Amino acid sequence: MSREEVGSGQLAVRLGEEGAALRQAQAGLRRLQAREQLFGRLLASVNALLWAYDWQTRQMLYLSPGYERIFGRPAGALPDALADWLACVHPDDRDYVLGSLGEVLDKGAIERREYRIVRGDGQLRWLSDKCYCGDPDEDGRARIIVGLAEDITERRQLESELQRLASIDGLTHSSNRRHFFECAQRELQLARQYGTPLAFLLLDIDNFKRINDTHGHQVGDQVLQRLADCCVTTLRGGDLFGRIGGEEFAALFPRCRLEQALPIAERLQRSIGALGFAAGGETLRITVSQGLVGLEPDDADLGALYARADAAMYQAKRQGRNRIVRL
Incomplete structure (x- = not known):
């Protein structure tokens, strides 16, 4: 077999391997995209909001599609800073929300914190948050706080009504x-x-x-x-x-x-x-x-x-x- 034929055969093998690797990578990308779409549909279907916040930069890193439904505000109004987020919180609960974020840094997690928000249409809603810190950065400081906020307005209203009925x-x-x-x-x-x-x-x-x-x-x-x-x-x-x-x-x-x-x-x-x-x-x-x-x-x-x-x-x-x- 000539040198040229050997070289052509090796090139064909390499191209085949690269093509297989490319097809495998494309299949993996499609699976990842499918999972992402499924995850997105799940987040959009539940009455909850997944969020991520950078404590050092005071920036919101992520808000799931539930934000629009729970907060009653369009996607274009998504807050990217803590001040914008706190503006949606009931004025009487803002100090508690801000203080509890610092508490997450100290404890690593908070199982539940409940506070009120004011929707874009003026409705008052109750949220229950579970939040925790991500892994520390290279300086040993935890920076990212991740939370799952659930709309518990109906539950709070039911509890309030049961309490009222029990007292009259x-x-x-x-x-x-x-x-x-x-x-x-x-x-x-x-x-x-x-x-x-x-x-x-x-x-x-x-x-x-x-x-x-x-x-x-x-x-x-x-x-x-x-x-x-x-x-x-x-x-x-x-x-x-x-x-x-x-x-x-x-x-x-x-x-x-x-x-x-x-x-x-x-x-x-x-x-x-x-x-x-x-x-x-x-x-x-x-x-x-x-x-x-x-x-x-x-x-x-x-x-x-x-x-x-x-x-x-x-x-x-x-x-x-x-x-x-x-x-």
Whole structure:
């Protein structure tokens, strides 16, 4: 075989090898592109946002397609700097978001941080972020923070609604016993801490069993509902009010002395007495007995305050009902 033939054969082999390598590289590129497209479709289909941020340059390196859907802003408005990102965060949550980024650098990761954003259309949305740091650079400093932000607005709304339902009385829509006493306990602690006055009121509908027995529970329920509405509109804005059982209600007056609370209780007495209920072709009127007390130095806890108000209320019952007794 001649030298020329040997050289041509070797060249053909090399070209074949290079062609095979090229075809293999092209196939690998197609697989990579297919994976990238699949990954992109997955990111676009979930209600979440993948992001990457360079801590040193303060630049956003990547935002997945979910940004447009979650933030309600066009792709052309993608933030490339931290200031642009923070501009989308609710003003009350910006310090928390910025501080938590620094915390990721210290801890390496944060499992969950929740904050609010304001969409381009003005809607308020809740996000939950899981974020972590990439590997340190050659100087040993972590630079890249990567996060996955999920829109949890519906979950937060559901939690808020469940919490609201757990804290209100289903019939009167005022605070239930547990919620009222939790709030009252906090106010008592504040009064003790700052030395401010506090007044506590118990209110019980007179002869309520007779109303139910004579006119039925439907009228009885109406009495409870309208009395609660009357109390809410009569009390001051910062006062607490709730139904604590049956036909018994309670109110707490923060930063209010006993002598200041008495005119409020008297106003309640008049407003409730003016209510009229249609029952069996006649107009039904109701009265209430009230027990009013102020916070004393020897009141060890809310239970002591409640016990004195309860005693005052039953004293009002014994004295003929439809009156206020203060102790």
